[in-house]
Amino acid sequence: MSDVKRPVKITETVLRDAHQSLIATRMTTEQMLPIIDKMDKVGYHSVECWGGATFDACLRFLKEDPWERLRKLRDGFKNTKLQMLFRGQNILGYSPYSDDVVEYFVQKSIANGIDIIRIFDCLNDIRNLECAVKAANKEKGHAQVALSYTLGDAYTMDYWKNIAKNIEEMGADSICIKDMAGLLVPNAASELVEALKAGTKLPIQLHTHYTSGVASMTYMKAVEAGCDIIDTAMSPLAMGTSQPATEVMAKAFEGSEYDPGFDQNLLAEIADYFRPLREQWLDSGLLSPKVMGVNIKTLLYQVPGGMLSNMVSQLKEMKAEDKYDEVLEEIPRVRKDFGEIPLVTPSSQIVGTQAVLNVVMGERYKTLTKESKDLLVGKYGKTTLPVNAEVQKKALDSLGMKEPITYRPADDLEPSLEKFEKEMAQYKQQNEDVLSYALFPQVATEFFKYRDAQNTGIDASLADSENKVYPV
Numbered sequence: 001m002s003d004v005k006r007p008v009k010i011t012e013t014v015l016r017d018a019h020q021s022l023i024a025t026r027m028t029t030e031q032m033l034p035i036i037d038k039m040d041k042v043g044y045h046s047v048e049c050w051g052g053a054t055f056d057a058c059l060r061f062l063k064e065d066p067w068e069r070l071r072k073l074r075d076g077f078k079n080t081k082l083q084m085l086f087r088g089q090n091i092l093g094y095s096p097y098s099d100d101v102v103e104y105f106v107q108k109s110i111a112n113g114i115d116i117i118r119i120f121d122c123l124n125d126i127r128n129l130e131c132a133v134k135a136a137n138k139e140k141g142h143a144q145v146a147l148s149y150t151l152g153d154a155y156t157m158d159y160w161k162n163i164a165k166n167i168e169e170m171g172a173d174s175i176c177i178k179d180m181a182g183l184l185v186p187n188a189a190s191e192l193v194e195a196l197k198a199g200t201k202l203p204i205q206l207h208t209h210y211t212s213g214v215a216s217m218t219y220m221k222a223v224e225a226g227c228d229i230i231d232t233a234m235s236p237l238a239m240g241t242s243q244p245a246t247e248v249m250a251k252a253f254e255g256s257e258y259d260p261g262f263d264q265n266l267l268a269e270i271a272d273y274f275r276p277l278r279e280q281w282l283d284s285g286l287l288s289p290k291v292m293g294v295n296i297k298t299l300l301y302q303v304p305g306g307m308l309s310n311m312v313s314q315l316k317e318m319k320a321e322d323k324y325d326e327v328l329e330e331i332p333r334v335r336k337d338f339g340e341i342p343l344v345t346p347s348s349q350i351v352g353t354q355a356v357l358n359v360v361m362g363e364r365y366k367t368l369t370k371e372s373k374d375l376l377v378g379k380y381g382k383t384t385l386p387v388n389a390e391v392q393k394k395a396l397d398s399l400g401m402k403e404p405i406t407y408r409p410a411d412d413l414e415p416s417l418e419k420f421e422k423e424m425a426q427y428k429q430q431n432e433d434v435l436s437y438a439l440f441p442q443v444a445t446e447f448f449k450y451r452d453a454q455n456t457g458i459d460a461s462l463a464d465s466e467n468k469v470y471p472v
Helices: 017-023 029-039 054-062 066-076 099-111 130-138 157-170 186-199 215-224 246-253 264-284 297-301 305-317 321-337 347-361 370-376 389-399 417-423 433-439 441-455
Strands: 009-012 046-051 082-086 116-120 142-148 174-179 204-208 229-232
Touching (some): 029 066, 054 066, 054 441, 082 099, 116 130, 305 321, 433 441
Parallel strands (some): 009 046
8 A cells, every 4th residue: 555645535515416416406504504513624625515406496496595595604614615516608507698697607606605616518618618717717716627427439538638638728727527427437437537637737526426326436446546536425415316425435545545534423423414304305205215226227328317307207298108218219319419418407408308209209300499409500519529410400490590600609698797687676685686687587586576575574475486306
């Protein structure tokens, strides 16, 4: 064993991705606050606690102000960096925003307490990351670029090495391998980390999900290959579609050169806090035993867990559950036609919905969804491989376009912050409110009405907005 100490750093996800993956992002701020003091003593590299679907869920389901949550978390974590997930030009929404909105959102996130912004794009089109990275640099925040990991002919070690080099040149502070579907197996992880290390001097972080059952072994091999930081979740909200358990990974590296030096007694106390909450969520049905197991089909079909559940509910609505296997086989074909793109929000929903339509209609691409058309003509950005020319022509014709877009899609967007300011002026109580409105106009307006009613003591039993669950 080497005498050189290279302790692995750990990012804790229990306050964001763990509950997003297992209970549809329903942990409330009040459930988080009592345990912060103990979590702050662990010695985490960072705590991921904001961004992703938390923003939408706060406003839509929990009737909470996400900015207020961030400020409370910042007050509690005196010694630990706070981290968020940011969807590139899409911010925390599902379509691109103008640069002025992206810049203002980054500014306000950092001003309210975020230290590290993990920025990703569903197509790995680095043009869609540039604005957010520059904004984070300007605000003296840590800009981490996450690569959406996937498999396919295009994704060679040279592809990953070159993209890592480009990200470093862009001004990112670190790189994350974002394995949202749990596709990265142990030996491939060693190879990938070594390739990234050869392409860049930036620290490498690995984020995966336990969905396919290999994640802990993948972390072990990745760390041995030089990975600097891993994402884990406290055991009551670990495994299944979440991350490997924090205590387990810390114990696995104990006594080795990679030992993070965590106190297992302190971790046990934190786990004891979350355990009754887990039981409560199980009893209420919010936590389904289905998401706690291992699904090896993830590796067979390369389909993220959240995408599978979306697909099942779509087939149920169409009374076509018997087409499940056909759709599973159609997904890789659609993905190939769409340029072999990674499958992560929103590309996973686009490919999944199109595959369902292709099978149920009995004819491939008889109907193209609006999102499929936009993706095929370049409105989401550049796909890894060229898209199917025949299907693209169909999309171009239906949109009345002669040529696909080859420039950065956000270049078409006029500055829009001022417009949003005017539209929601009557509800504004803080500068951040305009950003909540810009991202989710209807949901934010419902929340603002609720907040006003609460402040004036009126009974605010407002109807919930559409009850949709959005993965990552």
